[in-house]
Every structure is written in structure tokens, then in C-alpha cells.
Amino acid sequence: MLSLLNEYNIEEQPISVLPFGSGLINNTWVVKSGISNKYIFQKINENVFKEPESISANIDCIAEYIKSNHPDYLFASPVLTKDQKTYLHDKQEGYFRMFPFIKDSHSVDVVQTASQAYEAASQFGKFTRILNEFDVTKLKVTIPDFHNLTLRYSQFRSALKNGNPERLQSAANLINELLQLTFIVTEYEKICENKDFKKRVTHHDTKISNVLFGENNKGLCVIDLDTVMPGYFISDLGDMIRTYLSPVSEEEKDYSKIEIRDDFYTAVVTGYYNEMKDVLSETEKQYFFYSGVFMIYMQSIRFLTDYLNNDMYYGEKYPGHNFVRAGNQVVLLKRLLEKKQLLLNRTVLK
Numbered sequence: 001m002l003s004l005l006n007e008y009n010i011e012e013q014p015i016s017v018l019p020f021g022s023g024l025i026n027n028t029w030v031v032k033s034g035i036s037n038k039y040i041f042q043k044i045n046e047n048v049f050k051e052p053e054s055i056s057a058n059i060d061c062i063a064e065y066i067k068s069n070h071p072d073y074l075f076a077s078p079v080l081t082k083d084q085k086t087y088l089h090d091k092q093e094g095y096f097r098m099f100p101f102i103k104d105s106h107s108v109d110v111v112q113t114a115s116q117a118y119e120a121a122s123q124f125g126k127f128t129r130i131l132n133e134f135d136v137t138k139l140k141v142t143i144p145d146f147h148n149l150t151l152r153y154s155q156f157r158s159a160l161k162n163g164n165p166e167r168l169q170s171a172a173n174l175i176n177e178l179l180q181l182t183f184i185v186t187e188y189e190k191i192c193e194n195k196d197f198k199k200r201v202t203h204h205d206t207k208i209s210n211v212l213f214g215e216n217n218k219g220l221c222v223i224d225l226d227t228v229m230p231g232y233f234i235s236d237l238g239d240m241i242r243t244y245l246s247p248v249s250e251e252e253k254d255y256s257k258i259e260i261r262d263d264f265y266t267a268v269v270t271g272y273y274n275e276m277k278d279v280l281s282e283t284e285k286q287y288f289f290y291s292g293v294f295m296i297y298m299q300s301i302r303f304l305t306d307y308l309n310n311d312m313y314y315g316e317k318y319p320g321h322n323f324v325r326a327g328n329q330v331v332l333l334k335r336l337l338e339k340k341q342l343l344l345n346r347t348v349l350k
Contacts, residue, residue: 007081038101052095054140056087070130074221105212117244118267119219120211125275127222131201132279136230147235149188149298156301163308184297196283202231206239234291240268241292255331269347300329
């Protein structure tokens with residue numbers, strides 16, 4: 001580890017390197033050097049990100065744009081190596097990058113209050129808004145078809161034909177429920193053809209731990225830009241609705257605990273809308289509720305597809321793990337749809 005760290009332009013010798021955070025994709029450490037200097041050091045997971053150079057290229061061009069056009073925005077630019085690169089490639093160990101640790105900042109793993117949800121939604125909205133004029137064609141796609149619902153549905157249909165026969169039988173009721181909701185796929189395909197929908201700089205991974213908060217619990221900025229790619233706003237807003245609204249996660253086996261917290265929905269939608277309202281088209285503004293439906297449905301079919309295909313993608317921690325997660329997300333989707341009119345009445349967007 002020290003030999004890798006010595007490839008960076010940090011002023012003082014590292015004195016400690018400790019595991020950091022709860023991320024599931026990349027390995028992350030916090031590095032302390034000298035009396036008060038701290039850094040975040042990460043190893044990029046090449047099983048997920050096949051071209052790590054693309055991540056660095058995206059971050060570099062975004063950093064340059066923000067520096068020129070929004071210099072007051074807090075953006076954690078990578079620490080340069082001695083070769084003046086924003087990433088380190090070791091032939092044996094892989095790809096790494098380092099960021100300065102933002103002083104007096106903290107992150108949270110689980111959204112606990114509506115105010116946290118509001119702050120996070122505001123930060124993700126602000127990130128996309130300040131990059132509204134950025135040429136998204138400059139961004140490289142780090143995970144192809146990540147939020148392509150048409151593809152995910154096609155994979156689901158293929159699993160219905162070629163999946164494990166025993167699992168197909170045990171999941172019959174869940175399959176039928178999802179097949180009755182294919183209007184969600186049809187609506188997504190309309191969006192892809194609609195000129196009123198703009199491809200924007202989209203984060204694509206809006207879990208609460210990807211927001212830094214200050215000492216006053218106000219949002220500071222978004223972090224972890226590995227999945228930043230061109231995309232529709234429904235990806236970011238939808239993922240916040242999917243992961244912030246229920247008090248339990250997609251791992252919960254007791255479906256009776258799954259609920260939609262109205263105040264959290266209002267917080268997410270209001271926080272995001274207040275930042276994005278001046279750059280969204282009138283047509284886009286009509287799809288705030290749909291964004292949550294879109295993301296929850298897509299995650300439902302991804303979990304169930306993996307279950308039918310013998311857990312080849314997500315793997316499983318116990319028998320039926322992905323079946324449980326698929327059922328969890330279907331219940332969450334039904335809870336959201338049941339409250340559609342109530343939630344729309346709570347959040348009149350002007």
C-alpha cells in the first residue's frame with residue numbers, strides 16, 4: 001500500500017491507512033499523513049468498470065468545466081500522481097485514485113430524516129443543473145445500458161423462456177404481477193423517442209452515502225462519480241424515490257415493514273425540483289412521479305431475472321435471496337402506486 005501511495009504528490013509520509021465507508025463496489029481507505037492531512041484512496045473494481053480510464057476521463061472533463069464555469073461549487077478533484085495523472089495504474093494491483101478528504105464533512109449510510117432526503121435531492125439536482133450546458137457527448141459510458149429499461153425487460157423475457165424451470169414455477173405469481181405492469185416499459189420507450197426529454201449529466205447512483213454533509217447537516221456536494229454518464233433525469237430522481245422513501249431497504253424480508261413515507265417523497269421531489277425547475281422542459285416536469293415507478297420496476301425485474309438465471313449477476317447470500325429482493329421491490333412499487341394521487345396532491349410543481 002505504501003509503495004502505491006508514494007506515487008502521489010502528497011506532502012507528508014502516510015502514517016495510517018484504514019478501511020473506510022460501506023460501499024459494495026470499490027475498496028476504499030482513508031489515508032492520514034502528517035498532523036491533519038487526510039485523503040480518500042480507492043481501488044476501482046474492474047469487474048464492474050471494464051475501462052477505468054473512462055471514469056478518470058469523465059471526472060477530468062467535468063472538473064475542468066466546473067472550474068471554468070462554476071468555480072464556487074465544491075468539487076473534490078482527484079489528487080495527481082507524480083506523473084500528473086488523475087489515476088494510478090499498477091500492472092499487478094490494478095487501478096487506483098485519490099481524493100482530498102473534505103474538511104468538516106461527513107456522510108450517512110441510511111437516510112433518517114426528511115431534511116436529509118431534501119438536502120441530498122438538492123445536491124443531486126444542483127450537480128446536474130450546473131452541468132446543464134456541458135456537452136454530454138464528451139462523457140464516456142462507464143457501464144453500458146445501466147438504466148436501459150428496454151434491455152432489462154428483454155433480459156427478463158429471455159429468462160422467462162430459458163430460466164430455471166423450478167424457479168419459474170415458484171415465482172409464477174411474482175412474474176404475473178410484473179407482466180401486468182408493462183405500461184412502465186412502454187412509457188420509458190416513449191421517453192426515449194421524445195425530443196422534450198434531454199440527455200443530461202446524470203449521476204446514476206444517488207444513494208444517500210454519495211452526498212457529503214457539513215457540520216450543520218446541510219448538503220455540501222455529491223461524490224463517487226464513477227457512474228456519471230449521459231442519462232435522463234428520471235434515473236437520479238427515481239433512484240432517490242426508490243431508496244429514500246421506505247424505512248427498510250431492498251433486503252427486508254418482512255414486507256409488512258415496507259411503506260411510503262409521504263414527507264420523504266415531498267422532500268425528495270421538492271429538493272430536486274427546486275434546483276432543476278429552470279432547466280427542465282414542461283414535459284419532463286410531468287414525469288416526477290413516474291421516475292420512481294420506473295426505477296423500482298426496473299430493479300424488480302433485475303432481481304427476478306437474476307433469480308431465474310440462478311443468481312449469475314448479483315449472487316446470493318442465502319437461498320432465494322434475489323427472489324426475496326424482487327418481491328420486496330414489487331411491494332414497494334405497489335405501495336407507491338396506491339398513493340399516486342395523494343402524493344401528486346402533496347407536490348404541486350410550479
